Amino acid sequence: MASTPRTAVRQVGSRTDISARTLEFHHDHHHRAYVDKLNKLIAGTSFDRMPLEEIILASSKSEQKKNVDIFNNAAQAWNHTFLWNCMRAKGGGKPNGGLGRQLDQAFGGLDKFHEQFKARRSASSAALCLARPR
Numbered sequence: 192m193a194s195t196p197r198t199a200v201r202q203v204g205s206r207t208d209i210s211a212r213t214l215e216f217h218h219d220h221h222h223r224a225y226v227d228k229l230n231k232l233i234a235g236t237s238f239d240r241m242p243l244e245e246i247i248l249a250s251s252k253s254e255q256k257k258n259v260d261i262f263n264n265a266a267q268a269w270n271h272t273f274l275w276n277c278m279r280a281k282g283g284g285k286p287n288g289g290l291g292r293q294l295d296q297a298f299g300g301l302d303k304f305h306e307q308f309k310a311r312r313s314a315s316s317a318a319l320c321l322a323r324p325r
């Protein structure tokens with residue numbers, strides 16, 4: 192059974208560029224809806240006792256409508272949990288060390304990264320994930 196991490200949302204509070212109201216909305220409506228729908232879809236199935244990551248992997252291997260719905264809701268629940276886990280109350284600011292140097296090299300500094308970040312995110316999404324290969 193999936194769940195939503197209320198504690199992480201409360202800890203972040205108003206310490207980000209995103210308002211507390213927006214965070215609460217994403218937690219209480221988006222995330223809650225994905226989790227509730229997923230739990231209904233997997234009740235009594237082999238997915239019911241799997242960790243969320245296993246549900247995503249297992250459901251991605253089938254194109255049956257129910258498995259596609261399970262995948263979509265599980266992946267969105269995971270995405271929201273990942274977002275909450277990336278935030279912290281005193282987070283933010285210019286990154287130090289290697290990440291800061293890499294942002295300088297790749298984007299010309301944090302401000303230019305922010306400009307490109309805002310330009311590239313889709314109109315329907317408030318988030319964009321920055322990742323680097325290992």
Ligand SMILES: [Fe+2]
Pocket residue numbers: 217221222271
């Ligand atoms: Fe959301």
